[in-house]
Structures are given as C-alpha cells and as structure tokens.
Amino acid sequence: MTHSSTDPKTTSTTNSSIVFDHVTKLYPGQNAPALDSLDIEVKSGELVCLVGPSGGGKTTALQLVNRLVDLSSGDIRIGDRSIMDIPAIELRRTIGYAIQQSGLFPHYTVAENIAIVPNILKWDKSRTTRRTVELLELVGLTPVDSWLGRYPSQLSGGQQQRVGIARALAADPPVMLMDEPFGALDPITRMAVQDEFLEIHRAVGKTTLFVTHDIDEAIKMADRIAILKPGGKLAQYDTPAEVLTHPADEFVAEFLGAERGLKRLALTTVAEVLVAKAEPERPAESDLPKVEADVTLREALSVVSAAGAHGARVMERGSHLGDVTLHDLVDPPANAVDARNGEGVGL
Amino acid sequence: MSGIAPAGDPVIPDYGQASECVINNGPFCGDWFVDQWATVFWPPLVDHIYMVIIAVVIGFVIAFAAALIAYRKRWLAGPIGIVATFLYTLPPLALFQLLVPFTGLTLLTVEIALVCFTLVIIFQAVLAGLAAVPEDVKRSAIGMGLNQRQLMVKVELPLALPSIISGLRIATVLTVSVATIAAFVVDSGLGSPILKAVSSPFNTQFIGAGALAVLLAFVLDGLLVIVGRVLTPWMRARV
Amino acid sequence: MDESEGLMNEIFGAFPFIAANFGMLMEKTSEHMLISLVPLLAAIVIGVPIGIWLGHIHKGEFLAVSITNIGRALPSLALIAILIGFVGIGMLNAMIALFLLAFPPILSYAFQAVNSADRDLTRAAKGMGMTPLQVLNKVELPLGLPMIISGIRTAAVLTVSSATIATIAGSGGLGDVILNQVAYGIEGVLAGAVWVAILAILVDQVFALLLRVAAPTGVKQLRATTV
Numbered sequence: 001m002t003h004s005s006t007d008p009k010t011t012s013t014t015n016s017s018i019v020f021d022h023v024t025k026l027y028p029g030q031n032a033p034a035l036d037s038l039d040i041e042v043k044s045g046e047l048v049c050l051v052g053p054s055g056g057g058k059t060t061a062l063q064l065v066n067r068l069v070d071l072s073s074g075d076i077r078i079g080d081r082s083i084m085d086i087p088a089i090e091l092r093r094t095i096g097y098a099i100q101q102s103g104l105f106p107h108y109t110v111a112e113n114i115a116i117v118p119n120i121l122k123w124d125k126s127r128t129t130r131r132t133v134e135l136l137e138l139v140g141l142t143p144v145d146s147w148l149g150r151y152p153s154q155l156s157g158g159q160q161q162r163v164g165i166a167r168a169l170a171a172d173p174p175v176m177l178m179d180e181p182f183g184a185l186d187p188i189t190r191m192a193v194q195d196e197f198l199e200i201h202r203a204v205g206k207t208t209l210f211v212t213h214d215i216d217e218a219i220k221m222a223d224r225i226a227i228l229k230p231g232g233k234l235a236q237y238d239t240p241a242e243v244l245t246h247p248a249d250e251f252v253a254e255f256l257g258a259e260r261g262l263k264r265l266a267l268t269t270v271a272e273v274l275v276a277k278a279e280p281e282r283p284a285e286s287d288l289p290k291v292e293a294d295v296t297l298r299e300a301l302s303v304v305s306a307a308g309a310h311g312a313r314v315m316e317r318g319s320h321l322g323d324v325t326l327h328d329l330v331d332p333p334a335n336a337v338d339a340r341n342g343e344g345v346g347l
Numbered sequence: 348m349s350g351i352a353p354a355g356d357p358v359i360p361d362y363g364q365a366s367e368c369v370i371n372n373g374p375f376c377g378d379w380f381v382d383q384w385a386t387v388f389w390p391p392l393v394d395h396i397y398m399v400i401i402a403v404v405i406g407f408v409i410a411f412a413a414a415l416i417a418y419r420k421r422w423l424a425g426p427i428g429i430v431a432t433f434l435y436t437l438p439p440l441a442l443f444q445l446l447v448p449f450t451g452l453t454l455l456t457v458e459i460a461l462v463c464f465t466l467v468i469i470f471q472a473v474l475a476g477l478a479a480v481p482e483d484v485k486r487s488a489i490g491m492g493l494n495q496r497q498l499m500v501k502v503e504l505p506l507a508l509p510s511i512i513s514g515l516r517i518a519t520v521l522t523v524s525v526a527t528i529a530a531f532v533v534d535s536g537l538g539s540p541i542l543k544a545v546s547s548p549f550n551t552q553f554i555g556a557g558a559l560a561v562l563l564a565f566v567l568d569g570l571l572v573i574v575g576r577v578l579t580p581w582m583r584a585r586v
Numbered sequence: 587m588d589e590s591e592g593l594m595n596e597i598f599g600a601f602p603f604i605a606a607n608f609g610m611l612m613e614k615t616s617e618h619m620l621i622s623l624v625p626l627l628a629a630i631v632i633g634v635p636i637g638i639w640l641g642h643i644h645k646g647e648f649l650a651v652s653i654t655n656i657g658r659a660l661p662s663l664a665l666i667a668i669l670i671g672f673v674g675i676g677m678l679n680a681m682i683a684l685f686l687l688a689f690p691p692i693l694s695y696a697f698q699a700v701n702s703a704d705r706d707l708t709r710a711a712k713g714m715g716m717t718p719l720q721v722l723n724k725v726e727l728p729l730g731l732p733m734i735i736s737g738i739r740t741a742a743v744l745t746v747s748s749a750t751i752a753t754i755a756g757s758g759g760l761g762d763v764i765l766n767q768v769a770y771g772i773e774g775v776l777a778g779a780v781w782v783a784i785l786a787i788l789v790d791q792v793f794a795l796l797l798r799v800a801a802p803t804g805v806k807q808l809r810a811t812t813v
Contacts, residue, residue, distance in 0.1 A: 066490055068486070068489060068490060089492050089493075089494050090492070091492070092489070092490055092491060092492030093491065093492035094492075095490075097487060097490035097491055098487075099483055099486060099487055099490070100483070101481075101483040102483075102487075103483040103484055103486060103487025103488075103490075104484070104487075105484060105488070105501075105502060105506075106481075106484065106506065106581055107505045107506060107579070107581045108581075116488075116491055116493075116501075117491050117492065120491075120492065120493065120497065150584070151580075151581045151584035153581065153584055154584055164487075167491075177490075372671070374671065374672075433787065436743055436747075436786050436787050436790045437747075437783045437786060437787075438746065438747035438748075438750050438782050438783065438786050439747065440747075440750045440751060440761065440764055440765075440779075440782075441747075441750065441764060441778075441779035441780075441782045441783045441786075442779075442783070444764055444775050444776065444778075444779040445776065445779045445780070445783070447775075448596045448597055448772070448776065517658065520655070520658050520659050521658055523659065523661070524658065524659060524660065524661040524662070525661075527661040527662075527663040527664060528661075528662075528663055528751065530663070531765065537661075537664075538661070538663050538664075541663055541664055541667045542663075542667075542754070544667065545667060545670065545754050548667070548670045548671055549671075550668070550671035553664065553667040553668045553670070553671060554668055554671075556664060557660075557661060557664025557665070557667065557668055558664075560659075560661045560664055561656070561659045561660060561661070561664075564658075564659035565655075565659060568655070568659075
C-alpha cells in the first residue's frame with residue numbers, strides 16, 4: 001500500500017458528495033430506530049467505511065441511499081439533489097451497488113452481468129462491449145476473452161466479487177455503495193481484492209460508502225470511518241488515525257479492541273517515517289533485518305521483533321534507503337502519521 | 348363396442364387367420380400388434396397426445412397466472428393452494444362423472460378434469476421456483492434499478508425455470524396416465540382400446556395400449572428435459 | 587330452461603339417492619376401503635423399511651427415482667386391465683394393482699426422508715458416539731417422519747382414488763356405483779362420485795392431521811405437498 005498525498009482524488013468535476021442530514025429510520029413495528037439522526041458528509045471521491053456491531057444500522061444507512069429502504073425523517077443528498085426528488089428506479093441506475101455474495105445473476109454470463117445497467121439504459125452494443133472489456137481489465141480479469149462467456153458458478157469467490165465490482169461500475173456511476181462486498185471471502189483472497197479495490201478506487205475516484213463489520217478492513221480502506229453503535233447512533237466520524245489515537249468514547253475504544261495501538265501502526269509505512277525523519281542515519285552495520293519501504297510499521301515491528309533486533313534497514317529495489325529504529329516504529333514522528341491524516345482526502 | 352375390438356368368447360378376433368399366440372391369448376402377440384397398429388393403437392395414441400398437450404398447456408397457463416398472482420399477493424397463496432389441492436385429491440373417475448351433467452360425454456369434460464389435475468402441481472412448482480430465487484440476487488437487481496417487470500422477466504422467471512420445468516414434467520407424466528381414464532367418458536385416447544378389451548379379456552391389447560401410455564409419458568418427459576436444458580444453459584456450466 | 591331444470595334435478599337427485607341407498611353405499615364403501623387399505627398397508631410394511639434402509643446407507647438414489655417415475659407414468663387402468671389377463675377377475679387383481687401403485691411413492695418418500703437428512707447432523711451424531719442404529723432412531727427418523735407420512739398420504743389418496751376403477755376387474759367398491767348408470771341411474775352415478783370424492787378428501791385430511799402431529803417440535807412444519 002503506497003499512498004501518495006498528491007494524487008488527485010476526484011476525476012469528475014461534478015459534485016458527487018453524499019450528505020446524510022438528520023437521517024432517521026424507524027422500521028414499522030419497532031419502537032427503537034435502526035438509525036438515529038445520522039449526520040455525516042461523504043465528500044466527492046472519498047471512501048467512507050460504515051462500521052459497527054450488528055444492529056448498528058450500517059446496512060440500513062446504505063440502503064437508504066439507493067432507496068431500497070425508505071427514510072423516516074431527515075434527508076439524503078447526492079451532489080446537491082435530494083434523493084427524494086429522483087424516482088427510486090432512476091436513482092438506483094446512477095448508483096453502483098455491490099453486495100456480499102456478489103449478487104451476480106447466476107443465469108447471466110460475466111459479460112451479460114456487467115451489461116445489465118448499460119442495457120436498461122439502452123447504451124448501444126459497441127459502447128457496452130467496450131465498457132465491459134475496459135472494466136474486466138480494470139478488475140484484473142484478463143485475458144478478457146476467456147472470462148466474458150463464463151457463468152458465475154464457474155468463478156471463484158474472489159473472481160465473482162471482482163465481477164460484482166465491475167458490474168457496479170458499469171454505467172460509470174458517480175457514487176458507489178458497497179455492502180460488506182468482501183465479507184464472504186477467505187482472508188488471503190480478501191486482502192488481494194481489498195488491495196485491488198483500493199487501486200481501482202484511486203483510479204476512478206468514485207464517492208464510496210462501504211459497509212463492513214471488520215474494523216481492520218475499514219482502517220485499511222477508508223479515508224474516514226463512521227462508527228455506529230447499537231441503536232443507530234453515530235459514535236465517531238473521523239480518519240482512521242484519529243479514531244485509533246483518540247477514540248471518542250468507551251464504546252469506540254472497545255470496538256477497536258485491545259490492539260488499537262498496533263492497528264494504528266498499520267496506517268504508516270516505514271518510507272513515510274524515513275521521509276519524516278529530517279536526516280536519516282545510514283550506518284554501515286548490516287546485522288539489522290531488512291524491510292521493504294512500503295511495509296507498514298506494524299509489519300516492520302513484527303520483523304524487528306522476530307529478529308530480536310533494535311531497528312531495521314529500509315530497502316527499495318535492492319538499495320538501502322536508511323534505517324529506522326525500534327523507537328521510530330513504536331512512536332513514529334507525528335508528521336509521518338499526519339501525512340495521511342489531513343482532511344481525509346490525503347490518501 | 349366397435350368392430351375392431353375382439354369380443355365374446357372364445358378370445359379369437361374375427362378376422363383373417365389368427366396366430367397361435369392370439370388363439371391362446373398369450374401375454375403379448377407382436378404379430379397382432381403390428382397388424383392392428385394402424386387401426387387399434389395409432390388413432391387412440393394420437394388422440395391421447397392431443398388430450399394431454401391441450402390439458403397441460405391450459406393447466407400451465409392457469410396455474411402460472413395463479414402462481415404469479417399468489418407470489419405478488421402472498422395471502423392468496425393459501426386459498427389458491429387449498430382449492431388446487433382439493434381438485435387434485437378428487438378421484439379422476441369421480442370428477443369425470445361429476446362434470447358429465449354439465450358438459451356431457453364430451454372431450455370438454457375430459458379436458459376440464461385433466462386441467463384440474465395439472466393445476467396443483469404446476470402452481471406449486473412455479474411458486475416454489477419463484478420463492479427460491481436467492482435474496483442477494485433480487486436485492487442487487489433492485490439495487491441496480493430494475494423495475495418490477497424487469498425483475499420478474501429478467502431475474503425471477505429465468506431462475507424459477509428449473510422448478511417450473513420439473514413441475515411440468517410431473518404434470519405431463521401424470522396427465523398421460525390419468526387421460527387413460529377418459530375412456531370411461533369418451534371413446535378416445537389409449538384407455539379406449541383397454542376398456543374395449545376388458546370383456547374379452549385380450550392381453551395384447553391391454554399390454555400394447557398400456558405400454559404405449561408409459562412410453563408416451565417417458566417420451567414427453569424426455570422432451571421436457573431437453574427443453575429445460577436448452578432454456579437453462581447456466582445449469583450445466585461448471586468449472 | 588328445460589335443460590337446466592333437468593340438470594338441477596339430476597344433481598339434486600343425488601342426495602335423495604344417498605339417503606335411500608345409504609346401506610348399499612356403506613357396503614360398497616367398506617369393500618372400497620378393503621381393496622384400498624390392504625394393498626396400502628402391504629406397501630407400507632414393505633416400502634417404508636426398504637426406503638429407510640436405502641436412505642440410511644445413502645444408496646439406491648437411482649432406483650428410488652426410477653421407481654417413482656415408472657410408478658407415476660403407469661396408468662392405473664392399464665395396470666388393472668393387464669392383471670385381468672394374469673390374475674383374472676376379482677379382488678386379488680385390484681389389490682395387486684393398487685399395491686403396485688402405492689409402493690413407488692411410499693418407497694421413494696421414505697428414501698428421500700432419510701437420505702436427505704442433514705449430513706452435518708448425522709456426522710455430529712456419529713461424532714458424539716452414536717451407533718448407526720441410534721443415528722437412525724434419534725436423528726434421521728424423527729426428522730424424516732413428516733416426509734415418510736407425506737409419501738403414505740400420497741399413496742393413500744392414490745389407492746382410494748384408483749380403487750374406483752378396479753370395478754372393471756370385478757372387485758367391487760364404489761366404482762360399481764359410479765360406473766353402473768344402467769342399474770343406479772344418473773343420480774346413483776353422481777351420488778357415488780360425490781361419495782368417493784368425500785372419501786378421498788377425508789383420507790387426505792386424516793393424513794394431513796397425522797402429519798401435523800408427527801412433525802417434531804422445533805422442526806419447521808414440513809409443508810404437506812400432495813405431489
């Protein structure tokens with residue numbers, strides 16, 4: 001994961017922010033709301049994770065946006081338009097939607113699945129075909145020709161999820177809703193698909209609302225995290241680093257778990273520490289374990305600890321960039337952490 | 348009783364030279380079967396096929412429509428299901444006879460009764476197929492902006508097809524069997540040569556017509572299997 | 587006008603007929619039940635254990651499916667007629683025919699009932715140290731019982747229903763009334779048809795009730811299908 005703060009985040013010029021304005025959802029027959037006066041803004045191009053225990057209303061919040069669930073009170077705006085001003089079906093066609101189990105149509109081939117929304121929008125054939133090929137390349141299902149004609153049953157879970165993402169992106173929606181899209185994958189596939197999705201996200205810059213129950217996934221993926229607690233109340237809405245260093249309350253601290261400190265170290269790479277350190281020492285001694293520049297502090301700490309050393313040599317493509325000390329790893333310079341902590345757009 | 352049926356005692360049919368097998372009323376006389384194919388077996392077989400196809404097609408249309416309505420308005424599923432099950436439970440012969448005062452000794456009587464027997468099977472199959480469409484597929488379809496009609500035509504019906512086809516198969520096979528009983532009402536179908544041979548009794552005619560009915564059931568069943576395969580290519584796609 | 591009046595007379599004539607011939611109908615009913623229930627019982631006694639055993643060892647899927655298909659395709663009329671040639675006229679003929687009709691659904695439902703028991707459950711039961719017999723008694727049978735009864739229900743309706751046709755083999759029963767317009771008139775035919783229809787529905791409902799009782803508490807009621 002190499003994050004650069006200089007990457008332009010938004011490729012589209014139109015405003016595609018998602019604003020939750022005092023959003024409350026009370027399901028009929030229940031006396032407590034599933035979502036209680038939620039107020040958050042997801043900026044254009046931002047990736048926001050909604051996390052929380054089951055019963056926290058995170059899926060409800062997501063489904064309110066594409067009107068699979070109706071608002072009880074409050075308003076949601078995409079760009080400057082209230083979602084209530086747009087007919088539900090029309091609205092949904094402008095929002096990418098990916099869910100757990102992929103939701104692929106089992107009776108459609110990969111190509112047909114991706115073409116669903118373009119077809120209802122009556123795109124011409126050649127445009128749809130071009131888009132399909134482009135998307136399959138984007139999600140790494142190449143050579144494209146060998147994937148187009150397959151049915152979902154012929155794909156692995158990870159491949160299905162990639163097609164699911166491609167399908168959600170098909171009509172180039174400015175906004176993406178993702179409901180635990182990687183929830184059913186095994187840990188290794190999951191990591192791979194997360195990395196790919198981050199790359200795609202960086203490339204296409206869709207405003208993305210991402211529901212997950214996995215806090216590690218949220219820390220890894222999100223520009224900002226919204227933590228919901230039972231009863232659908234917002235506990236905290238901030239950057240991963242801020243959430244980890246300054247949990248808003250007991251609930252958030254407990255939700256983040258005892259390894260909160262270690263999780264925080266996963267936010268920063270050793271390269272960022274080196275940059276932040278004014279004058280990196282370059283001692284000649286070489287008994288320190290080597291780490292690649294793009295590993296996180298957490299991973300580097302693990303390597304150092306395993307070697308019983310007090311620091312590590314940071315390498316990039318075989319050349320020695322400098323050393324980090326055990327102290328650097330455990331208590332990184334503040335500006336290294338801040339590098340990706342500014343305003344939530346600093347991925 | 349028509350002239351083609353062997354009648355009276357002894358069992359020898361009164362035409363031409365009878366073979367040893369026919370004289371002794373053996374279990375199945377191939378020569379007689381071949382000789383009489385064009386007069387005794389072929390016409391009832393054709394009638395039988397028509398009878399079954401008409402009944403299954405009409406039954407399918409009614410049951411399919413009823414299932415769609417019951418799927419949309421869940422509270423209707425119970426009452427419709429009870430009526431259909433009630434009709435299914437009636438003994439075929441009793442239903443035929445109960446209809447005779449209204450529609451006479453006609454093919455219409457037969458078709459009404461046969462349709463009644465197909466209803467419950469097809470109704471339940473369509474409903475079960477629709478109910479088994481995976482929730483995540485429906486949710487993502489709606490989430491992508493498919494409207495109700497598109498959801499039904501593009502997602503729910505295709506995915507219910509395997510269940511619908513298997514319902515059609517059962518209904519068809521059963522109708523082939525029940526349609527033999529129509530011979531008590533009209534002189535038509537494969538039950539007809541069977542009933543005509545009862546008084547003799549002449550084995551070749553029983554077994555010939557009975558076997559044709561079983562064979563017809565299997566052929567129609569096989570055809571539906573093929574139709575099902577053609578319509579559901581994704582069911583065969585495996586890694 | 588006349589025609590519909592005649593129709594009404596015929597239909598309502600069925601009820602006085604039932605009143606006037608109650609004794610005869612009851613006698614035919616007992617014959618009917620005899621030729622239906624004896625083969626049904628025989629099919630249960632033979633079919634259920636075989637089905638359970640095959641299901642328990644998870645073998646014979648093909649056999650069970652084939653028997654069901656053939657059983658469904660076999661026209662009762664043809665079966666009874668063919669048996670006239672081999673067994674002759676009388677009750678035995680009807681009983682053999684009805685046995686052959688009742689056997690397939692009973693066997694295949696019993697097979698499916700046990701065969702389709704959740705493998706995780708049976709594995710867990712084995713893992714707890716249950717013997718195969720205990721797995722059968724404590725897990726597979728209680729869970730499969732509703733389905734076994736469904737099979738018997740299907741077979742029972744089928745035999746009661748097909749027994750009406752057995753009259754062509756001279757085995758008595760309510761078919762004697764339904765198919766003998768010469769002797770009993772149109773009222774008699776209709777009365778017999780109504781009577782046997784009620785009988786079939788009663789039999790069906792008795793098993794529906796049994797099904798409700800048999801489903802183990804905690805197991806979602808198996809929807810009783812007649813198919």
